[in-house]
Amino acid sequence: xxxxxxxxxxxxxxxxxxxxxxxxxxxxxxxxxxxxxxxxxxxxxxxxxxxxxxxxxxxxxxxxxxxxxxxxxxxxxxxxxxxxxxxxxxxxxxxxxxxxxxxxxxxxxxxxxxxxxxxxxxxxxxxxxxxxxxxxxxxxxxxxxxxxxxxxxxxxxxxxxxxxxxxxxxxxxxxxxxxxxxxxxxxxxxxxxxxxxxxxxxxxxxxxxxxxxxxxxxxxxxxxxxxxxxxxxxxxxxxxxxx
Numbered sequence: 745x746x747x748x749x750x751x752x753x754x755x756x757x758x759x760x761x762x763x764x765x766x767x768x769x770x771x772x773x774x775x776x777x778x779x780x781x782x783x784x785x786x787x788x789x790x791x792x793x794x795x796x797x798x799x800x801x802x803x804x805x806x807x808x809x810x811x812x813x814x815x816x817x818x819x820x821x822x823x824x825x826x827x828x829x830x831x832x833x834x835x836x837x838x839x840x841x842x843x844x845x846x847x848x849x850x851x852x853x854x855x856x857x858x859x860x861x862x863x864x865x866x867x868x869x870x871x872x873x874x875x876x877x878x879x880x881x882x883x884x885x886x887x888x889x890x891x892x893x894x895x896x897x898x899x900x901x902x903x904x905x906x907x908x909x910x911x912x913x914x915x916x917x918x919x920x921x922x923x924x925x926x927x928x929x930x931x932x933x934x935x936x937x938x939x940x941x942x943x944x945x946x947x948x949x950x951x952x953x954x955x956x957x958x959x960x961x962x963x964x965x966x967x968x969x970x971x972x973x974x975x976x977x978x979x980x981x982x983x984x985x986x987x
Contacts, residue, residue, distance in 0.1 A: 756898060
């Protein structure tokens with residue numbers, strides 16, 4: 745299976761995974777790469793009466809940002825209304841397909857995206873251990889697809905512990921942690937937010953990137969930060985040059 749992919753996971757929910765995925769997709773496109781997003785499961789979707797289907801807001805944003813022609817059904821094959829973990833939502837909504845069926849569908853979707861794009865950016869729902877189906881979490885998916893992991897950490901109180909636990913789990917699972925992104929864009933100014941970057945630099949052994957607070961006068965800095973992350977990942981992971 746093609747391995748030019750990257751799983752973006754978080755230390756928690758609401759830490760800015762989709763923001764980082766979109767920023768990275770835009771930066772890779774500026775480098776001339778064809779980028780496909782892959783959101784295996786999205787919960788909290790709204791029902792659309794026109795299309796008579798659930799609309800996955802994050803997946804739609806990722807599709808628009810990457811400017812891919814891939815179908816939404818391939819980009820986000822599993823969608824649920826209930827805003828809980830995918831496995832829980834599937835059970836509550838009586839759409840539990842079972843682990844083997846979910847794995848096969850995700851393999852098919854990833855293969856289709858990887859065959860027509862240079863890089864596939866996979867975004868988890870929540871953190872690395874969130875169950876997609878019972879007996880299948882996002883760490884399992886990264887192993888199945890044989891792709892490295894980028895950890896997004898929201899800069900708030902508790903992020904040191906959450907980041908170290910996530911990185912330790914990736915190591916235990918034998919997964920390659922490509923980098924960690926400390927996201928200040930979602931954070932209020934606080935003592936923790938002011939000290940998290942310096943503390944994490946002393947604690948983590950993977951490349952650490954820091955996104956500044958998202959004020960209007962710093963948008964160019966944020967784009968430049970994503971360009972730097974994209975360049976390092978492109979070169980470090982051996983992704984192909986533009987097709």
